[in-house]
Amino acid sequence: MSSQQKPIPNRYKFLFGGSAGCCATCFVQPLDLLKNRMQMTGPEERKKYKTSLHLMANVIKQEGVLGLYNGLTAGLLRQATYTTTRLGMYTWISDVLTFNEKPPNFALKASVGMFAGVCGAFVGTPAEVALIRMTSDGRLPPDQRRNYKNVIDALIRIWREEGVRTWWRGAVPTMGRAMVVNAAQLATYFQAKQQLLVTGRFEEGVFLHFMASMISGVVTATASLPVDITKTRLQNMKTIDGKPEFGPIEVVVNILKHEGVLAFWKGLTPYYFRIGPHTVLTFLFLEQFNAAYRKYAA
Template sequence: MAAERPQSSPKAVKFLFGGLAGMGATVFVQPLDLVKNRMQLSGAGARTREYRSSFHALGSILRHEGVRGIYTGLSAGLLRQATYTTTRLGMYTVLLERLSGADGTPPGFLTKAAVGMSAGATGAFVGTPAEVALIRMTADGRLPPAERRGYRNVFDALLRIVREEGVLTLWRGCGPTMARAVVVNAAQLASYSQSKQFLLDSGYFRDDILCHFCASMISGLVTTAASMPVDIAKTRIQNMRTIDGKPEYRNGLDVLLKVVRHEGFFSLWKGFTPYYARLGPHTVLTFIFLEQMNAAYRRFVLRAAP
């Protein structure tokens, strides 16, 4: 007699848990996102207020804006996860199930990579409005008081952007945002899989949270190096102003060329430390929260044995 396949949670629950897991992780890593964005914008335009390092940036934020200042833009970060991560993880899970064999055999690595990149790009498109609000809210504190946008929260930001600049501004920088998502997903999939296998083969690790964390941090190093130039282009485009009817940058390539010309080649990796420090823990925390919610759902709703 064929073994009965275990009950699975509904697709809506998978989407919901994916978003909640990402939001839970964001609460812990939001200060790193803030520092990363400030570092990437440091030196942009005519600004003379520079951050020498990530620690200098963090110290400056704490000194001038207080402890609450390091959580500036949290509402936008949470909405970004509610849109981007919900779409990305939900779509990835659903497509993976569709492409699995009749006996539940998962598809090969290349198919997983294609699904991951497609899900990432789609999630990035859905999450771009929240991303634009996040970039602007986290950037506000580095501007002189007279030039600050002063958004009260993410919903105030979205409404004012639509009213003052038009609805299409919500998708400003959508191309680089989607490109970053594709690069991040491709780099993460390949490097995480290889890193985990290397650690397990070393004989010093078992397939547990410690192994997952270490593999995530190694993967984060590769992913950060690969995706940061695209990320800095995205950040500056989404934060730019239109002066006398002329935008600061024409496109992502224009951002990269101006950064290299005026700030140096290695400025393309400005904010590397907080970006890297955020990427690994955020991934680990997201999946820890996701696993715990799935376990609770199986136990209390599906009444399945642990």
């Protein structure tokens, strides 16, 4: 067996998955902030911020350029938990299901992706709640802001002020989103990569990884945005008398009633430009980590 074919130990699959996600997040955090704020805008705010560029200009004006990186610590913790788990489990299980160097079919890839996504989402929900709140804080009046100092401060204050169960608020739609995202993102990426290689026009390398990632990003963004918007609004709401303002069904009904069905794709542009580059960068970093391991450590 050549060095290129030597299996990567499971511990490194998890390490490389989380590290790839963290590296990608450092580049796309401003897009995540814009996506979250666009999803939180109601009818009145949409009159003020008609486009993502308009919103970005306002954030820079009101909070400075570094304001675009509010919530970065939460974003990194989310990747260290969610992406470490989902990518590590996906690559590990996929290797187990590979026989005679023949990878699983698309349906099995999608199933493995959904399972890995649910596990990762449950582990990563506390960081997700902190991220949503930290990136959304700047849109509130000064007297209503939570003003978390960093992700650790956010998690401690949420625990003390609202109870530890709030760490997992929106866990069900978060896991639902993760099922959609991972079935689309992971299965589509590895399937697209496999099919592109079959054409004979591509060979293993950065350009192949880039093209497969772009295909994956388009499918993932379109399929997962409605669930993502529901999750975002659940996790950002306040706790009143020990209970959240609304439940998941109420959130969906309110969006349909007051904003229309197209509101479920509100912020599609920043969402795609967040999830697209994040998908591309995550897989590019992951592939480079894998290649470096096989070259220098295997």
